[in-house]
Amino acid sequence: MHLGADELVETLRRAGLRATAARRAVCEVVATHHEEHLTPASIVAHLSGRVDQSTVYRTLEALEGAGVLVHTHLGHGPAVYHLTDEPVHQHLVCRRCGRTIEIGSPRLAELLAAITDQTGFVADPAHFALSGLCAGCAAADR
Amino acid sequence: MHLGADELVETLRRAGLRATAARRAVCEVVATHHEEHLTPASIVAHLSGRVDQSTVYRTLEALEGAGVLVHTHLGHGPAVYHLTDEPVHQHLVCRRCGRTIEIGSPRLAELLAAITDQTGFVADPAHFALSGLCAGCAAADR
């Protein structure tokens, strides 16, 4: 099970931050819509503008600093936010149809380990998507 | 050897575009500084503002459309541009010190092939960097 809104608020409290209505509301949206690709703008929309965008950005920043949330760049648009208690995965975005798929742990861990072996670099798959062509579009290409 | 300015201009011409002074100038900078991480702004700077930024963007877009150039997102700043005749490589950007390193062909091709095997997705390593910690910063972390 994923972190709930209360646990997110508690995380902020442990970080020395106050539990305000605005922060609770943002945590609520993040917890409730964890399987969506949440952007700051979509969070503001979910809250019908009752919380200002700057407050949403600041709350997301705080949650990210506390380690329970990360943001990922899927493309040229806004960043999307993810709870970190989801299994590690790499986003693959099709540059033709825009569809996003994810690849999960076992093979991915292997790939990243190979990079670390070769370079010492410890890659973090969450932060950037990989761009390319999905199976369908790649097939249509030929 | 890399593509020279004249070859880039010729590429544009083959795409049905005119060989203007502004485009020649941009091609000159791209060809001459191919080992730098060129951003639209740095290209404008190299040209001392003699070519407008919008023209630079439009020329880069044309070169990219012609397949001789790609842009990569290294982080939160502007995109960087690369000639495509450079060997395929993946950028790794350290989120702590900002240093960028690259990993080259043989292993990388293997990793991407593994992804394609698993998902059918044909990943393009050029478009996004991988974020993480470089060997030095990862070591300092412990």
Next chain:
DNA sequence: CTCCTTGCAAAAGTTTTGCAGGGGC
């Protein structure tokens, strides 16, 4: 009561677009 937070507004940073004049072919 203190000072952390908020909303508002504006700025910052990157990229795109509309338009009238100028230049390539």
Next chain:
DNA sequence: GCCCCTGCAAAACTTTTGCAAGGAG
């Protein structure tokens, strides 16, 4: 001469910041 290109200016879009008023602890 036709119409593609350019520079200029402004807009679009995402994110950040300054500040005075308001609310948590």
